[in-house]
Structure formats: structure tokens, C-alpha cells
Amino acid sequence: MLETHKTSIFKSTLTMAYRNLLKTLHNPDKLLDVVIQPILFMLLFGYLFSGAIAGNVYAYLPTLVPGILMQSLISAATGSGTQISDDFSTGIFNRLKTLPIPQVAPLAGQLLADILRLLIAATVSLTTGYLMGWRPAAGLGWAILVVILDVFLGWALSWIFALYGLFAKSSTMVESISLMTMLLLVFLSNAFVPVKTLPPFMKILVELNPVSYVINASRTILNAGFWPTSAWIVLGAGIVIISIFAPLTVLVYKRK
Amino acid sequence: MKTAPAIAIQTLSKKFGQQTAVDRVSFNVEVGEVFALLGPNGAGKTTILRMLTTLLKPTSGTIQVLGHNLQSESQAVRSLFGLAGQYASVDEDLTARENLQTFSLLNGLTFREARLRTQELLEEFSLINSADKLLATFSGGMRRRLDLSISLIARPKIIFLDEPTTGLDPRTREQMWKTIRQLVQAGTTVILTTQYLEEADQLADHIALIDHGKLVALGTPQALKEKIASKKLNLTFQNELQATQAVQAIAEATNGIVQQTDNMVNVSFNEVDDITKILTNLQVAKLSANDIQIKQPSLDDVFFAMTVGKN
Numbered sequence: 187m188l189e190t191h192k193t194s195i196f197k198s199t200l201t202m203a204y205r206n207l208l209k210t211l212h213n214p215d216k217l218l219d220v221v222i223q224p225i226l227f228m229l230l231f232g233y234l235f236s237g238a239i240a241g242n243v244y245a246y247l248p249t250l251v252p253g254i255l256m257q258s259l260i261s262a263a264t265g266s267g268t269q270i271s272d273d274f275s276t277g278i279f280n281r282l283k284t285l286p287i288p289q290v291a292p293l294a295g296q297l298l299a300d301i302l303r304l305l306i307a308a309t310v311s312l313t314t315g316y317l318m319g320w321r322p323a324a325g326l327g328w329a330i331l332v333v334i335l336d337v338f339l340g341w342a343l344s345w346i347f348a349l350y351g352l353f354a355k356s357s358t359m360v361e362s363i364s365l366m367t368m369l370l371l372v373f374l375s376n377a378f379v380p381v382k383t384l385p386p387f388m389k390i391l392v393e394l395n396p397v398s399y400v401i402n403a404s405r406t407i408l409n410a411g412f413w414p415t416s417a418w419i420v421l422g423a424g425i426v427i428i429s430i431f432a433p434l435t436v437l438v439y440k441r442k
Numbered sequence: 443m444k445t446a447p448a449i450a451i452q453t454l455s456k457k458f459g460q461q462t463a464v465d466r467v468s469f470n471v472e473v474g475e476v477f478a479l480l481g482p483n484g485a486g487k488t489t490i491l492r493m494l495t496t497l498l499k500p501t502s503g504t505i506q507v508l509g510h511n512l513q514s515e516s517q518a519v520r521s522l523f524g525l526a527g528q529y530a531s532v533d534e535d536l537t538a539r540e541n542l543q544t545f546s547l548l549n550g551l552t553f554r555e556a557r558l559r560t561q562e563l564l565e566e567f568s569l570i571n572s573a574d575k576l577l578a579t580f581s582g583g584m585r586r587r588l589d590l591s592i593s594l595i596a597r598p599k600i601i602f603l604d605e606p607t608t609g610l611d612p613r614t615r616e617q618m619w620k621t622i623r624q625l626v627q628a629g630t631t632v633i634l635t636t637q638y639l640e641e642a643d644q645l646a647d648h649i650a651l652i653d654h655g656k657l658v659a660l661g662t663p664q665a666l667k668e669k670i671a672s673k674k675l676n677l678t679f680q681n682e683l684q685a686t687q688a689v690q691a692i693a694e695a696t697n698g699i700v701q702q703t704d705n706m707v708n709v710s711f712n713e714v715d716d717i718t719k720i721l722t723n724l725q726v727a728k729l730s731a732n733d734i735q736i737k738q739p740s741l742d743d744v745f746f747a748m749t750v751g752k753n
Binding site: 285287 | 496
């Protein structure tokens with residue numbers, strides 16, 4: 187009988203993540219959305235709206251920084267969908283699927299590499315805020331905890347975008363739909379404006395928006411330095427999203 | 443113990459909704475041969491290949507690869523074959539070396555082994571000078587070579603080539619054929635799809651002619667040609683009158699079809715003995731031909747006789 191072999195899930199997932207890293211190194215423009223975008227938005231919103239909303243930049247930053255952080259993370263999370271859709275249209279997934287590796291490894295590698303993108307987006311957002319004069323009232327430890335919580339939720343969201351990437355016809359379409367989703371989710375929330383200034387029907391929408399919960403929780407942790415109930419809800423929501431969308435994405439991926 | 447065939451497929455079918463893309467196809471591919479799936483565009487060749495390489499699940503039927511069941515042992519069976527061509531692809535954003543290295547790792551090689559095997563293949567496929575360039579700068583031929591080299595990383599027993607030379611210039615095609623012949627000499631079984639009759643004729647030991655998802659003919663190139671078309675004898679005479687006289691003399695010598703166009707006469711025949719009879723009759727009638735040609739049937743004749751195509 188001929189010898190057959192299988193490559194382990196651990197090794198193949200790491201290799202796929204490594205491949206992703208190499209791709210980014212050759213095309214640094216793939217990092218534009220996680221590096222330039224947070225800086226741009228932080229500067230624009232900080233200096234443009236701070237006067238109107240909070241009086242001055244320093245008063246606005248504690249509101250703005252958690253908002254931009256979440257916006258950058260959602261934006262980074264959409265990247266997994268674009269990448270997956272791209273890989274399907276170039277046919278590279280076909281070759282990957284004929285290798286003696288577990289079927290989910292390419293997907294797992296992609297989502298592993300996404301964590302890195304999310305961490306970059308979070309770091310750039312907070313650093314820009316810091317340079318503009320923002321100081322987390324509760325201290326660095328709590329700020330790191332917020333990054334972990336938000337990155338976790340962002341990663342959960344990237345499973346949704348990955349699923350969308352599997353269904354969409356082209357990566358351009360994934361990109362534009364993702365951008366719209368991101369804009370709607372972020373702007374229809376408390377990310378940039380105080381909720382009390384909104385007309386009643388907007389208030390309802392904003393309070394229903396899950397992004398508002400995340401940002402509320404982040405602000406509470408950063409400003410007051412304790413772990414509120416809303417943070418548990420966010421954590422729970424992340425777990426629920428992953429436990430629904432991860433198996434679903436894997437299933438769709440395997441059938442494709 | 444009798445060795446298992448490289449591929450054994452039985453009553454393989456694939457339906458996409460109502461449409462039957464592959465209809466109860468059965469054949470065996472023996473170890474060490476070149477097997478060509480030949481057919482017009484849209485005949486179902488690639489669908490068969492995609493099922494053989496685990497990319498598509500068959501609607502019904504069974505596939506065995508070197509004695510392993512494809513459905514129940516798919517991940518393990520994937521280590522026995524390599525795939526290159528139309529549907530397989532290279533990573534555009536990586537260099538040739540990085541492509542080979544990542545795929546080596548995915549094929550289960552250690553980091554050290556991957557490095558060595560990469561170097562080996564880069565040299566073997568004369569890609570060493572462009573090893574660290576991005577694929578954007580690669581020509582079509584270089585891309586195919588890289589594609590093929592990636593599929594050979596794990597030294598597979600079987601290699602599937604999906605239209606390996608479609609879109610290549612004649613020189614690059616010639617090189618590709620040479621590479622394929624070398625693979626076979628090294629003991630690899632090659633299964634390729636092609637719409638080029640010449641390619642199947644040049645390379646294949648056995649040909650499966652596919653049309654509208656059905657297997658319409660199976661055999662050696664020679665057998666297929668003999669099955670459809672007989673050999674032809676072309677005789678050219680000095681003038682039309684002589685040719686007309688010759689037709690009579692020839693018709694008495696053979697029961698093959700005799701056709702005259704101007705000063706030329708075409709005769710189909712099956713046995714070489716027929717030629718002797720024809721020439722004897724011509725001599726008796728005092729007719730001498732200016733030129734005599736014997737034409738072997740070409741696969742083109744087979745192709746046109748047996749396939750309809752989608753148009």
C-alpha cells in the first residue's frame with residue numbers, strides 16, 4: 187500500500203498565516219486601511235468637531251478615542267472578506283484544496299493573520315489619540331484591557347465578513363458593501379456624538395446598535411477603571427457571534 | 443498482488459441542477475501512462491478532472507486513486523497527486539521562491555526540507571534567475587513552469603494537468619511536452635485534459651474522447667484513428683482523362699471508396715495488400731501516376747466524426 191500523509195492543522199494554519207504576512211510585506215498598501223485611516227479620522231474628527239461637540243479637543247478625546255478605535259477595528263475586520271473573495275477569484279484556493287491539509291486551514295490562517303491587522307489598527311488609533319493629548323484616566327492597564335476586548339469583538343466580526351466574502355461575486359463588491367456596513371454601524375452609534383443631542387427616532391436606532399454598547403463599555407473602562415456589565419455583554423456577544431458564524435463560515439467554505 | 447490502477451472510475455456522474463455535466467463515465471488509468479481527456483469546449487473534461495482532484499463531489503459513481511477511495515480518504519489521497527493548469531494557480535503577490543516554500547510547508551515538508559526542495563525545483567525548471575522576483579514580472583511560460591513545479595513538490599505518483607499548453611506559444615508548448623515526457627520517464631502517471639488533437643496524439647498512451655459529458659470513445663490514439671478513418675491513397679495523374687481511366691482500374695482492385703477530383707484520385711483502403719493490387723491494375727491499364735501519397739488518418743478525423751460540440 188502506498189504511503190499517504192497529512193499535514194497537521196497547526197502547521198498548515200501557521201503556514202497560511204505566514205503566507206498572509208508575506209503578501210502584506212510585498213504590498214504594504216494592504217495596511218493602508220489599518221494605518222492611515224485611523225490617523226486620518228482621529229485628526230479630522232478631533233480638530234473639526236471637537237469645538238462644536240465638546241468645546242475643545244481635550245474635552246472631546248475621551249469620547250472620540252473609543253469611537254475611532256471601534257471604527258478602525260470594524261474597518262480592519264472587513265479585510266478578511268476582501269482577501270478571501272480575492273483568493274477564490276484567483277483560483278489559489280483550488281490549489282490549496284488539493285493539498286493534504288485540513289480543509290479549514292486556509293480559512294484559519296486568514297483569520298489568524300487578521301488578529302495582527304486588528305492589533306495594528308488598535309495600536310495606531312490609540313497612539314494617535316495619545317499624541318493628540320488623550321490620556322486614559324484609568325491608566326495603561328485598563329487601556330490594554332479595552333484593546334483586548336475590542337480586538338476580540340472585531341475578530342468576531344471578521345468571521346461575518348469572511349462569510350460574506352465567500353458568497354460575494356467579486357472582491358470589489360465585498361469592499362463597497364463592507365464600507366457601507368461599516369459607515370452605517372459606526373455613524374449610527376454614539377461613536378462621535380453624544381446621544382442626548384439626537385432626535386427621538388435616531389436615539390432609538392443608536393441605542394439598538396450593538397456598536398454603541400461596545401463603545402459605552404470601552405469608555406466606562408477607560409474613564410472609570412472598572413469592568414462594567416456592558417463589557418460582559420460585549421464579551422458574550424463576541425462569543426455568540428463566533429459560535430454562530432465560525433461554524434457557518436467553515437461549512438460554506440468546505441462546500442465551495 | 444495485482445497492482446491497483448492509478449485511477450479507476452466507475453459510472454461517474456455529475457449533475458448541476460437539471461443539467462448533466464458528466465454522464466456515467468467509466469475508465470481506468472494504468473500506472474505510468476499518459477492519459478488524455480480529449481473533447482471540445484464544455485464537453486465535461488474539466489468537470490471530470492475537478493472530481494478526480496477532490497474539488498467537486500460526484501453526484502454518483504466511485505473514484506479510486508491507487509486503490510484508495512477518494513470520498514472516504516480524501517485528505518490522505520491528496521498527498522498522492524499534484525494538480526497544475528487552468529484551475530490551479532500561483533500566488534501573484536509572492537515571489538517564485540516564496541510560492542514554492544509555502545506550498546512545500548503545506549505539503550508537510552519541514553522548514554529545512556522546504557528550502558532544499560525549493561532550490562531543487564527552481565533549478566530544474568530554470569527559474570533560479572527569477573526566483574526572488576514578484577510574479578507580476580513573469581511571462582506566461584514562466585508562470586506555467588512555476589505552476590507545474592509547485593504541483594511536483596511532494597513528488598506525486600500522479601499528476602493532473604488541466605489544459606497544460608492552452609495559450610502558450612509553440613516553443614513553450616514544445617518545452618512543456620518535453621517536461622511531461624520526462625515526468626513519465628521518471629514513472630509519474632499523467633492525466634491531462636486537452637482540446638488539441640495534436641497534443642493528445644503526441645503524448646497520450648490512451649485517449650478518452652468526451653462529448654456532452656459522455657465517454658464516446660476510449661483507446662490508443664492508433665486504435666481510435668483506425669476505428670474511424672481508414673488510410674488514404676492519393677494518386678496524381680498527368681491529366682483528367684488518365685485519372686478517369688484510372689478510377690475504373692482502381693475500382694476493380696479494391697472495394698474502398700474511390701473519388702476523383704480533376705487529375706487526382708483518392709482511394710480509401712484498409713490493408714497494404716490493396717495497394718499492390720491497385721498498382722498492378724494501373725500497370726496493366728498502362729497508366730502511370732506522377733505522384734503517390736499514403737495518408738494516415740489523423741485524430742482530427744476522429745474528433746470531427748465523433749463529437750458535436752456545444753455550438
